[in-house]
Amino acid sequence: ETGVTQTPRHLVMGMTNKKSLKCEQHLGHNAMYWYKQSAKKPLELMFVYSLEERVENNSVPSRFSPECPNSSHLFLHLHTLQPEDSALYLCASSQEGGLVGANVLTFGAGSRLTVL
Amino acid sequence: AQSVSQHNHHVILSEAASLELGCNYSYGGTVNLFWYVQYPGQHLQLLLKYFSGDPLVKGIKGFEAEFIKSKFSFNLRKPSVQWSDTAEYFCAVKANAGKSTFGDGTTLTVKP
Numbered sequence: 001e002t003g004v005t006q007t008p009r010h011l012v013m014g015m016t017n018k019k020s021l022k023c024e025q026h027l028g029h030n031a032m033y034w035y036k037q038s039a040k041k042p043l044e045l046m047f048v049y050s051l052e053e054r055v056e057n058n059s060v061p062s063r064f065s066p067e068c069p070n071s072s073h074l075f076l077h078l079h080t081l082q083p084e085d086s087a088l089y090l091c092a093s094s095q096e097g098g099l100v101g102a103n104v105l106t107f108g109a110g111s112r113l114t115v116l
Numbered sequence: 117a118q119s120v121s122q123h124n125h126h127v128i129l130s131e132a133a134s135l136e137l138g139c140n141y142s143y144g145g146t147v148n149l150f151w152y153v154q155y156p157g158q159h160l161q162l163l164l165k166y167f168s169g170d171p172l173v174k175g176i177k178g179f180e181a182e183f184i185k186s187k188f189s190f191n192l193r194k195p196s197v198q199w200s201d202t203a204e205y206f207c208a209v210k211a212n213a214g215k216s217t218f219g220d221g222t223t224l225t226v227k228p
Contacts, residue, residue: 045216104162107159
């Protein structure tokens, strides 16, 4: 366990379904992230939340909708996805600030999404 | 915008061979540099990091990396690899107050 827990670990959904990915961190960090990891591609940063406010949205299609109700929880709501959205979705957290040792990302195990 | 380039996509070595994985970044300002590793079936985790000070940093499991500012490089090294080092390795760069940018990753396969 890394201190960042993602559920579900595997999800299969049709293109018309609505589902959500959940992430919880127990590290007291103040920033949380969603990354997309596809085969043979670099990690793609999707969203960043710092102190529960979204500070970055990397031109992600609106069929992905993040939610950060508090500093420990992060959701990714999925709706009307496409087969090319199949990937491993990684949640991460970090303590942002000026202290040495900050800015290190702690990742969860990921949610493997398959869109049929 | 910053970018990260990892030169080798797939490296195959025999046990006890020496390893060097290249990483170059493009960003003119102060950066924090990282190597993350993803072992088969496991989560991404930090291998080592450079923030400031001694440009030669040591991480877990005998890995080290050297920051060469003039070359914008942060290459990862290990003198003698083991079968258990088989994994995917990612270089990442973070500018101050910016986001972490990752390279494509290098898959290392160590043959026993």
